[in-house]
Amino acid sequence: MPISENRLSEIKSLAAAAKDKKALLGPDVDLERFKELAQRDRVENLSSLKAQTMEAAIMSGMDIKEDVRSGSFVQLNHSVIYESLNEKYKDQLQIMSTDDAVEKFDFIEDYFWRIVKPDQDKYTAAVALNPSHGYFMRVFPNQHVEYPLQACLLVDENNISQNVHNIIIVEEGASLNVITGCSLSKNDAEGIHLGISEFYVKKGGSLTFTMIHNWADNFDVRPRTSIHLEEDAKFVNNYILMKPVKSIQSAPNVYLTGKNAAAQFNNVIYGLKDSYIDLGSKMYLEAPNTRAESIARTIAADQSVIYSRGDMIAKTKEACMAHLDCRGIVFSKEATMYAIPALVSEGSVRAHLSHEASIGPISQEQVEYLMSRGINKDDAVSLITTGFLNLNIPYIPKFIDNKIKDIINATAKDAL
Amino acid sequence: MQEMLQVVDLWVSVEGKQVLKGVDFSMGYGDVNVLFGPNGAGKTSFMMSLMGFPKYKVDQGKIFFKGEDVTDKDIYERSKMGIGLSFQRPPTVGGVSLERLINLLSKNNGISEEEVEVILENLKIKEHIKRSINDGFSGGEMKRSEILQLMLQKPEFVLIDEPESGVDMENIALVGHAINHLLGKDKVRSPKRGALIITHTGYILDFVNADKGYIFINGRVICSGNPRDMLNEIKRNGYKGCQVCQ
C-alpha cells in the first residue's frame, strides 16, 4: 500500500483519541445509532439506476446521459456503483474511489488527511476509523477539461453513516469544473453523511466546485472540508441547499497560501420545515495579493433555524482583500436566522476586509413596481425571490430553477 | 361623453407630509396631456397616486377610471384595468434580468417574439437585457427600459414621468418616437391610447403631439392651456407668473 503503515497508524490513533470529541458547532449527533452496513451492486450506466435513485441523482444536478460531463462517480450507501471517464479525457484526468487512489498512488500520502485533521472532532474521527470510499479526482498539469466531472453520493438505507473521503487535485496550470450532489432517495431515512473533502489547487490552477444538497427531515450532515490554494490559484465554491435536513453544520477552511490566490464562495440556502442549518466558510489570507469573497443568500421558512457565517482571516503583511456579503430573508414567523460575519486581521496592516450583512423582507418597492406592470403579487414575490437567490451559478439545470420557484410559491405566503 | 380619468378633490399624504392638496383633474379617452410644475410640486406623487401606490395615502377625494371608482383598488387591479406608469426613478430589481421580465410581459400580453425583437431594436436596448432590471442602468437606459416595458404592457392610459430626464438628444428622439408609437399616434388606424406626461424641458413635445398642458404647483393643478404657449411662458418667466393664476 502506497501510504506508509506509520502514517496510517498515526491517522488511526489520532482519530481514536478524538472519537468522542464533540464539534464546536451544531447539535451533537449520537453516531452509535448509525451502524448499519449497506452495500449495493454496480450498474452498467446511469440510466439503469432504479427510478427513485435516478430521480435523487437528477435532483442533485447529475446529467444522466453524461452528454455534457467528462466523467462520473456515483456512490450509493457504502458502495461505489458507477464510475466512468469519457475516453476523450483519459489523458487529462483521473476519477475513481478514494480507496482505490490510496491503493494505487504513491503521491496520495501528501494529500490524505493533510488539511483536514482526523482528530478535529468525532465526525472526522469516524471517517478516519471507518471510511467508505468517496471520490478522488485529479487533473494533470495544464489540462483544461471541457465539461465538468460529476459525482453523486446517495443514500437509500436507514441508520447508516456514510463516511466518505473526497480528494481533488488540480495540478499546475490546469482547470476543472466539478458538480457534485448528495441526495437521499429514501425520504424518511434516519442516518448521517460525514464527508471529508480535501481539495488542492496548484500554481495557476482553477477549480470550480458546485454542490447541490438534497437531504430530508431525519438526516444529519457533517461535511468537513479544506481547500489549499497555491500561487495564482483560483477556487470557486457554489453551494445550494433547497430541501429540508435534520441538521447540517459545515464551515470549510480555505487556505490562500500563494500570492494572488483567489477564492469565492456562493451559498444559496433555503431553510424548510425544522431544518437546523449552520453553514459558513473560513478563509485564511496568508499570502500577498490574495482575494476572498463570500456571498450568501439565505431564506428561512417554516420553523427552520439558519446560521450563516463567514470568517475572513488576514495573515499576510502585504495587501490582501476580502469581502463578505450575506443577505437573508425570514419568510416565516417561526423561523430564526443568524447572520454572523467576522473579520480578523492578524497584523495585516495592508488588508482590506469588509462585510455587508443584512436580514430583511423582500422590497415592497420592487413588488409594487412589478405589480404596476400587470404582474400579480404572488408572481412578483416569486420573481423577486428567485432573483434574490440567483447567484448566476453555471451548469445548474433548469428544473432546479423551477424547483426554486415551486418552493418559493409554497413558502412565501407570510413574506409580505 | 364620459371621461377616461376623473380626479375629484384628491388629498394625498406621504409619510405624514401632505403632497396633494385637492387636485381636480380630468382627461378624455385618447387625450395626451402634459404636466408642468416646479420641483417638489407633487407631480410624481400625483402619478403614483393614480397608479395606486399604497405609500401615497389618499386622505380625501376620489379617482375614477373609465367611470369606475378605483380609489381603493390596488396597483395590480389598476394595471389590469389599463393604467401604466413609466417611473421617474424606477427601483433596481437585483438578480432578475430585464430579459426575464420581457419574457413574462410578452407572454402575459400575447406579444410575439418578432414583435419583441422590433421593439428592442427600435429602443436600442438589446445589449442590456441580460442585466438585472435597472441595475447600474444609465439615465437614458433606464428610460428606454421603462418605455420598453410599457410597450409590452400596452396600457390604455399611460403615465409618463419625465421621459427625457437624463436622456441625450439623440435618444430623446428615439424615446419620443417610441412613445408616439405606443400611443398609436403614428398610424391613422391604431387604437389611440391616452397619456399624461410630466416634463420640465418640453423636448418631448417635438415628438408627441399634446392636446393640453397643465401646471401643478404646491399640490394642486392650477391652470391649463396650450402646452407650447405654457412652455414658452415658463421658459421666459419661470413659474412666477403662475402665482397670479393661483
Ligand SMILES: Nc1ncnc2c1ncn2[C@@H]1O[C@H](COP(=O)(O)OP(=O)(O)OP(=O)(O)O)[C@@H](O)[C@H]1O
Ligand atoms: N417618500 C417621501 N417621503 C417624504 N417626502 C416625500 C416623499 N415622496 C415625496 N415627498 C415630498 O413630496 C413633495 C412632492 O414630491 P414629488 O416627487 O411628487 O414632486 P415632483 O413635482 O415630482 O418634483 P420633481 O419635479 O423634482 O420630480 C416633495 O417635497 C417631496 O420631497
Ligand SMILES: [Mg+2]
Ligand atoms: Mg417628479
